[in-house]
Amino acid sequence: MAVKVSLKVNGKSVVAEVEERTLLVTVIREHLRLTGTHVGCDTAQCGACTVSMNGRAVKSCSMLAMQAEGTEVMTIEGVAHADGTLHPMQAAFKEHHGLQCGFCTPGMVINAIDFAKHHPDPSEQEIREALEGNLCRCTGYHNIVKAIGAGARAMAASK
Amino acid sequence: MHAFKYHRPSSVKAAAALAKGEAKLLAGGQTLVQTMKLRLASPSDIIDLGALQDLAGIQSDGKTVTIGAMTRHADVAHSAEVKKTIPALAALAGMIGDRQVRAMGTIGGSLANNDPAADYPAAVLGMGATVITNKRKLSPDEFFKGMFTTALAADEIITAVSFPAPKRAAYIKFKNPASRFAIVGVFVADFGSSVRVAVTGAGPVVFRQAEMEKALAAKFAPESVANIKVKQDGLNSDLHASAEYRAHLVTVMAKRAVEAALK
Numbered sequence: 001m002a003v004k005v006s007l008k009v010n011g012k013s014v015v016a017e018v019e020e021r022t023l024l025v026t027v028i029r030e031h032l033r034l035t036g037t038h039v040g041c042d043t044a045q046c047g048a049c050t051v052s053m054n055g056r057a058v059k060s061c062s063m064l065a066m067q068a069e070g071t072e073v074m075t076i077e078g079v080a081h082a083d084g085t086l087h088p089m090q091a092a093f094k095e096h097h098g099l100q101c102g103f104c105t106p107g108m109v110i111n112a113i114d115f116a117k118h119h120p121d122p123s124e125q126e127i128r129e130a131l132e133g134n135l136c137r138c139t140g141y142h143n144i145v146k147a148i149g150a151g152a153r154a155m156a157a158s159k
Numbered sequence: 160m161h162a163f164k165y166h167r168p169s170s171v172k173a174a175a176a177l178a179k180g181e182a183k184l185l186a187g188g189q190t191l192v193q194t195m196k197l198r199l200a201s202p203s204d205i206i207d208l209g210a211l212q213d214l215a216g217i218q219s220d221g222k223t224v225t226i227g228a229m230t231r232h233a234d235v236a237h238s239a240e241v242k243k244t245i246p247a248l249a250a251l252a253g254m255i256g257d258r259q260v261r262a263m264g265t266i267g268g269s270l271a272n273n274d275p276a277a278d279y280p281a282a283v284l285g286m287g288a289t290v291i292t293n294k295r296k297l298s299p300d301e302f303f304k305g306m307f308t309t310a311l312a313a314d315e316i317i318t319a320v321s322f323p324a325p326k327r328a329a330y331i332k333f334k335n336p337a338s339r340f341a342i343v344g345v346f347v348a349d350f351g352s353s354v355r356v357a358v359t360g361a362g363p364v365v366f367r368q369a370e371m372e373k374a375l376a377a378k379f380a381p382e383s384v385a386n387i388k389v390k391q392d393g394l395n396s397d398l399h400a401s402a403e404y405r406a407h408l409v410t411v412m413a414k415r416a417v418e419a420a421l422k
Contacts, residue, residue: 132258
């Protein structure tokens, strides 16, 4: 059996015919070939699969594609400007060396953008709490925390 | 994940009509989807409640806060009304899982699942909240039956939960650093004439601690509970903590909850 899921991904309307049990991350990676969204743990712990759904960071490996029916999804591919200029949060990750291998980075950036909308000038403690659902096995988080603070302030300044 | 038939009803009535046999209701899916991926659950049908917008929302009249079953944890945590009327409830919702999980997970889903280490059961039992379904109203003593077990019938759907506002309250949990579930969590609520103490994570299902309630009703202060020794009989013992350790934590968390409620 198949179902049709209709949603917007990075501003484009998408209709995919999928099996009922298909996860949102599978639609994103395998049907739309947007492979910037990663599957790390596949058990909702690592946050590498984080995408924005209707403006909120969610774990796309932890939901059925049908749960995104009618929603607007943004993946890491939709974060930068059309001309390739980095989003302030991406620029901050680059500036502060907030990544090493880069596997966790798409989820980190998507979650950080959602967090920064509500915390224009976050404390280190607030940032660390906001990262509970994102694991990084390279950096020790220190530069990620610095990057998110700088990114949040840059986002607030560019408003 | 095993295959299933997917339904997206547009009313509670239609959802209830589909809910029979091996069908499962899907709220936020933050437990159910992972459980299905691990093949620990293999429902024949999934009834997605995601289209039932009427089930999401928060109402408050200053004395009671009523939260729709499909309200996400993040919305409870950030609600100005909840923060004002029952700040401990907003704080509890903000401690569930991580922020991505809180953006999807719902109060109705959490209660229907009744995980022994979940946070919301402590608030519901700790404040004597009413669980409202499509069929009836249930007190927490009627609702919580045992580990992952509730009084809900197969075709019964939680529509809302109504919390009476206590004079003061607090929830403190000792969390598992990986899952962020409660190893032990204690909700303390002072209603003036009575005090309720609900414990999650420690036993197979959320429970009240009568001895602490009595002591706190006499005097609402941390020292009232500090020397109460909780028996380890019947408490959970697993790779995270022994029953003895959990029993000890109940007293420590209760003391901290009273301290927090007094702040």
